[in-house]
Amino acid sequence: MVVWPGKIKQYWQAAMDYVFPRECFGCGREGEWLCSACFDSLKFFDRRLCFLCNRENFPDGVCPECLAISGIDEILVATAYENSVAGRIVEQYKYNFLESTGEILVHILAKQIHRQGAAMRLAGAKLVPIPLHARRYAQRGYNQSAAIAAGLADRFGCQTDENLLKRIKYTKQQAKLLRPERQQNVQEAFAVNSCRAVPSEVVLVDDVLTTGATFAEAARVLKAAGVKRVICVAVCHG
Secondary structure, three states, X not given: OOOOHHHHHHHHHHHHHHHOOOEOOOOOOEOOOOOHHHHHOXXXXXXXXXXXXXXXXXXXXXXXXXXXXXXXXXXXEEEEOOOOHHHHHHHHHHHOOOHHHHHHHHHHHHHHHHHOOOHXXXXXXXXXXXXXXXXXXXHHOOOXXXXXXXXXXXXXXXXXXXXXXXXXXXXXXXXHOOHHHHHHHHOOOEXXXXXXXXXXXXXXXXXXXXXXXXXXXXXXXXXXXXXXXXXXXXXXXX
């Protein structure tokens, strides 16, 4: 009997749901990863801060000094990573292979996009997920950033391009490094696929922004290839 890849994924998800029954990450209620009451209690960012240096009163999410250094023109993040329900969901999604939790992260980020009035700016945009190295992809089995980008594309009528940006260097996990080590870790980790048309504007998508080193390195490579404007969106900051 031939078992198609889609069926294998369904069987795997059923097995994961059996091992990890769906319980709300906020209140523990059975049946879903995040109940409506706990979703409504999420603390979304309202402050207009630079997500790279944490100074306030910068409506584009990045101050002029950090823009000049990073090449990032705009940043939008939904909520905090530390001590938050969203942060716990990200951890389960990335490290415990609970792929079905990804839809919750899309919902959280989409909510913030609407709250910030950015839906029209994403409509028709080119979404580019931060790529995984082939070795990391083989370990995890999926790219969480690509799944989030695909979910946003469905909601906002965008196009995704998973092949525009590629990771050419295997790097350590950023979460396990100190802040000064992160920039060096991702240096020259990315390249633009020469076979792809380079758009004038790109929306980079990732699950977490901490120091911004990964986004900044990706933005540097994209702008060197001819991209004029880079917007970065992430679920969590921390």
